[in-house]
Amino acid sequence: MANYFESEDLKKFGNIKRVNPELGQKFFDYYGAVMAEGALSAREKALIALAVSHALKCPYCIDAYTTTCLEKGADETQMNEAVHVAAAMAAGINLVHGVQMMNHIDKLSV
Amino acid sequence: MSRLSGAQQIELLERSSVSFASSIQKPYLVAAPEVKILQINVGKWCNQACRHCHVDASPARTERMDDATARRCLAIAQDLPNLEVIDLTGGAPEGHEVFPLLIEGARSLDKRVIDRCNLTILSEPGYEHIPAYLAEHRVEVVASLPHFSAQRTDHQRGKGVFDRSLAGLKKLNELGYGTALPLHLVYNPSGAFLAGDQTSLEKEFKHKLLNQFGITFTGLYALNNLPISRFLESLVRANQFKEYMEVLAQAFNPKTLPGLMCRHQINVGFDGFIYDCDFNQMLDLPVENRMDIWNFDLTTYLNRKIRIHNHCYGCTAGAGSSCGGSIE
Numbered sequence: 001m002a003n004y005f006e007s008e009d010l011k012k013f014g015n016i017k018r019v020n021p022e023l024g025q026k027f028f029d030y031y032g033a034v035m036a037e038g039a040l041s042a043r044e045k046a047l048i049a050l051a052v053s054h055a056l057k058c059p060y061c062i063d064a065y066t067t068t069c070l071e072k073g074a075d076e077t078q079m080n081e082a083v084h085v086a087a088a089m090a091a092g093i094n095l096v097h098g099v100q101m102m103n104h105i106d107k108l109s110v
Numbered sequence: 111m112s113r114l115s116g117a118q119q120i121e122l123l124e125r126s127s128v129s130f131a132s133s134i135q136k137p138y139l140v141a142a143p144e145v146k147i148l149q150i151n152v153g154k155w156c157n158q159a160c161r162h163c164h165v166d167a168s169p170a171r172t173e174r175m176d177d178a179t180a181r182r183c184l185a186i187a188q189d190l191p192n193l194e195v196i197d198l199t200g201g202a203p204e205g206h207e208v209f210p211l212l213i214e215g216a217r218s219l220d221k222r223v224i225d226r227c228n229l230t231i232l233s234e235p236g237y238e239h240i241p242a243y244l245a246e247h248r249v250e251v252v253a254s255l256p257h258f259s260a261q262r263t264d265h266q267r268g269k270g271v272f273d274r275s276l277a278g279l280k281k282l283n284e285l286g287y288g289t290a291l292p293l294h295l296v297y298n299p300s301g302a303f304l305a306g307d308q309t310s311l312e313k314e315f316k317h318k319l320l321n322q323f324g325i326t327f328t329g330l331y332a333l334n335n336l337p338i339s340r341f342l343e344s345l346v347r348a349n350q351f352k353e354y355m356e357v358l359a360q361a362f363n364p365k366t367l368p369g370l371m372c373r374h375q376i377n378v379g380f381d382g383f384i385y386d387c388d389f390n391q392m393l394d395l396p397v398e399n400r401m402d403i404w405n406f407d408l409t410t411y412l413n414r415k416i417r418i419h420n421h422c423y424g425c426t427a428g429a430g431s432s433c434g435g436s437i438e
Contacts, residue, residue, distance in 0.1 A: 071306040
């Protein structure tokens with residue numbers, strides 16, 4: 001295997017049921033139910049999934065949910081905004097830890 | 111213009127790693143017991159030259175149906191006992207001389223008539239009367255609009271097409287299209303991916319077009335891109351052909367087979383030759399026994415074996431795809 005991430009491997013995701021097929025199937029059933037049209041549209045859910053794909057830096061998910069977003073009718077502007085939401089959240093999460101840092105500075109500054 | 115002949119396209123489809131014949135477990139499809147739609151492709155002239163056009167239409171094309179052929183199509187329509195719809199396509203049908211003859215002839219037979227309109231023709235000089243003409247004859251308009259964003263529409267159909275399409279839709283709305291008269295939009299993906307759920311896309315299109323532009327329409331038809339003609343070339347150029355064929359084949363849905371348009375229609379080319387569908391026409395795959403409108407026989411036609419190839423995955427992937435949108 002030349003690389004850790006091979007795009008062709010995404011197609012093998014279903015093989016995860018090779019052992020513990022019942023548990024694997026429960027996951028896929030749950031996954032399908034979550035992503036189906038509900039109070040949120042399937043397109044909105046795909047955009048959320050695209051943002052999460054970036055936040056968790058999953059190349060498989062980025063490919064899969066870029067395609068899904070396009071299929072669901074999202075355009076590049078919407079998809080780009082979703083990625084910015086992920087980026088802004090990541091930046092905010094980093095920055096908010098600055099409070100912890102400041103708390104500790106204040107604690108030590110006796 | 112596409113550089114691939116029908117035979118070259120078939121050769122490419124042949125090389126694909128998937129097999130539609132294997133998926134349906136036979137080398138042909140069987141026709142439905144009656145013909146409901148007569149689809150007439152009046153020719154390849156069009157005022158646009160879109161990236162995904164399966165007809166390879168453009169302003170440079172000169173193929174046009176003549177009067178005698180159009181009249182013969184109407185005579186066949188009159189004799190088809192269960193015919194419901196005469197579906198006019200091109201090219202841009204409105205730019206062909208036989209357009210009024212076919213519209214008025216079809217309406218006098220009391221058939222529903224569909225005009226597959228690219229919307230921009232409505233703002234071309236000399237065609238400004240077309241919207242009122244369509245409304246006067248109560249022609250159903252099926253209009254191409256790949257997306258509600260200018261970027262994706264213009265990418266596929268050419269710079270400025272989105273704005274001109276909106277202008278066309280507004281003219282049609284003013285004449286009662288989208289409310290009193292049927293106005294359907296046609297969505298097709300702007301790349302190598304499948305059309306999403308038609309109901310969801312329609313909801314999104316209706317919301318965006320109404321709120322941003324004040325446009326209303328009756329419904330949306332979501333179609334897949336078939337791997338033929340210009341789109342096939344684009345796939346090959348982008349090294350996406352193999353992957354797209356696999357995407358189509360993996361999404362093969364046998365439930366779409368009964369509703370496939372080839373089973374319920376006659377497709378006629380500008381020169382009078384008969385095909386199972388407009389896609390087979392563009393691949394130079396004439397109907398079995400190479401029938402034309404001058405030797406047309408309904409019984410023979412209904413008993414024919416419908417010619418298939420790997421492009422047929424495009425109509426059977428996901429929820430399916432036909433000139434009337436998704437099938438399932």
